Amino acid sequence: MSREVHGTVAPGFEPVRAAFAANFTERGEVGAAFCAFVEGKAVADLWGGEARPGVPWAEDTIAVVFSTTKGPATLTVQALAEQGALDLEARVASYWPEFAAEGKGDITLRHILTHTSGVIDFPGYRAVVDDPAWWLDLDAVAASFQGASPAWEPGTAHGYHGVSFGLLLGEVVRRATGRTLGTAFAELVARPLGIDFHIGLPTSEGGRVAALLDHPPITNPVMAAYLSMFNPGTLTGRAHLCGEQGFAQIGRQFNRPELWAAEFPSGGGIGSARALAAMYDALANGGAGRGRQIVSEASVARYSAEARNGQDLVLLFDTRYGLGYQLPTPFADFNLSPTAFGHGGLGGSVGFADPARRVAVGYVPNQLLFPGPGEVTRGAALATALYACLS
Numbered sequence: 001m002s003r004e005v006h007g008t009v010a011p012g013f014e015p016v017r018a019a020f021a022a023n024f025t026e027r028g029e030v031g032a033a034f035c036a037f038v039e040g041k042a043v044a045d046l047w048g049g050e051a052r053p054g055v056p057w058a059e060d061t062i063a064v065v066f067s068t069t070k071g072p073a074t075l076t077v078q079a080l081a082e083q084g085a086l087d088l089e090a091r092v093a094s095y096w097p098e099f100a101a102e103g104k105g106d107i108t109l110r111h112i113l114t115h116t117s118g119v120i121d122f123p124g125y126r127a128v129v130d131d132p133a134w135w136l137d138l139d140a141v142a143a144s145f146q147g148a149s150p151a152w153e154p155g156t157a158h159g160y161h162g163v164s165f166g167l168l169l170g171e172v173v174r175r176a177t178g179r180t181l182g183t184a185f186a187e188l189v190a191r192p193l194g195i196d197f198h199i200g201l202p203t204s205e206g207g208r209v210a211a212l213l214d215h216p217p218i219t220n221p222v223m224a225a226y227l228s229m230f231n232p233g234t235l236t237g238r239a240h241l242c243g244e245q246g247f248a249q250i251g252r253q254f255n256r257p258e259l260w261a262a263e264f265p266s267g268g269g270i271g272s273a274r275a276l277a278a279m280y281d282a283l284a285n286g287g288a289g290r291g292r293q294i295v296s297e298a299s300v301a302r303y304s305a306e307a308r309n310g311q312d313l314v315l316l317f318d319t320r321y322g323l324g325y326q327l328p329t330p331f332a333d334f335n336l337s338p339t340a341f342g343h344g345g346l347g348g349s350v351g352f353a354d355p356a357r358r359v360a361v362g363y364v365p366n367q368l369l370f371p372g373p374g375e376v377t378r379g380a381a382l383a384t385a386l387y388a389c390l391s
Helices: 014-026 066-083 109-113 132-136 138-146 164-177 181-193 203-208 221-228 257-261 273-284 297-304 378-390
Strands: 005-009 031-038 041-052 308-311 318-321 341-344 350-354 359-365
Touching (some): 014 041, 014 378, 031 273, 031 378, 066 109, 066 164, 066 273, 066 297, 066 341, 066 350, 109 164, 132 138, 132 257, 138 164, 164 181, 273 350, 273 359, 359 378
Antiparallel strands (some): 005 041, 308 318, 341 350, 350 359
16 A cells, blocks of 8 residues: 655645655555645645545545534635625524424524524434435435434534535525525535635536445444444434444445535535535635635634534534534544634545644545544644644
């Protein structure tokens, strides 16, 4: 397997390249890319390893990033709200009347963005989530969630909306604007910033997608016990994060071109580390990039301010959320600065902005890993090296 590292780092950021190389020799990396901006300039743009067996990771390789997609999805909602197309305090049912069924009439967009709506799955969830046809039919997705009941009284607690987050927001965007969330993201964020990130991948781009590799056997007993709680037949209120196979084969599920084409704003985004870093660079610099104002500086401050903090009813550990964005905790790979915000994804990917330091990061791997407590993650190793260079 090739472990050759390609790309560039700015003078003074050589330790970032060393940390990227060390991920391959010390932390099980197979193929990955990392990009970082400081004060609006790229200081690291690296890639290496294999995208698929025997195929090197290229400069234009893209990969599924799972919940790291929630950052681009949030920015899309943010931009639409600034245009007046969405109101965070409005009831979801004001855009989508059928959603009011089963006690959901008072749920607002803010509840979804802060993971407080309680709508984490729906009756018959496991019967459809492994079927690509369901993901590709947005009317079917909407109908499924119309029959959902909140798992707790909306607004009274928070719990990670791992799957429902983007699907609910996507239907609101579709009802309010006549566009899918993926289309709105392309128009409002990706094209103005010139970034290679997609929520709903065009068929023509499929040849560039890295193959996800299922995680190796979990040897850390704490992590093994934790992940087992999300598998089918255990805690059903939390098992919505994965399908019938649990986490064991989730890479195989998302190696299917049908799911690449589906617009899954919670976890189906596909793109490059450079794209994530460039998007967060705009957020680290007052909402503007490439001479285009994507959102206002006031909006960046509002969405990155803490909205929820404490025990997460789904993840079972303390989490912090702004409006849509994750905030630093010991479990986040961007916890080196209290002013950072962004989102990580299943298996290791991450993107974040740190306006106080004017730093932005994107990291995209194809080997899914679940490090246990105390283990240094690949993303954290890269972020640590980057911040050390800032000193």
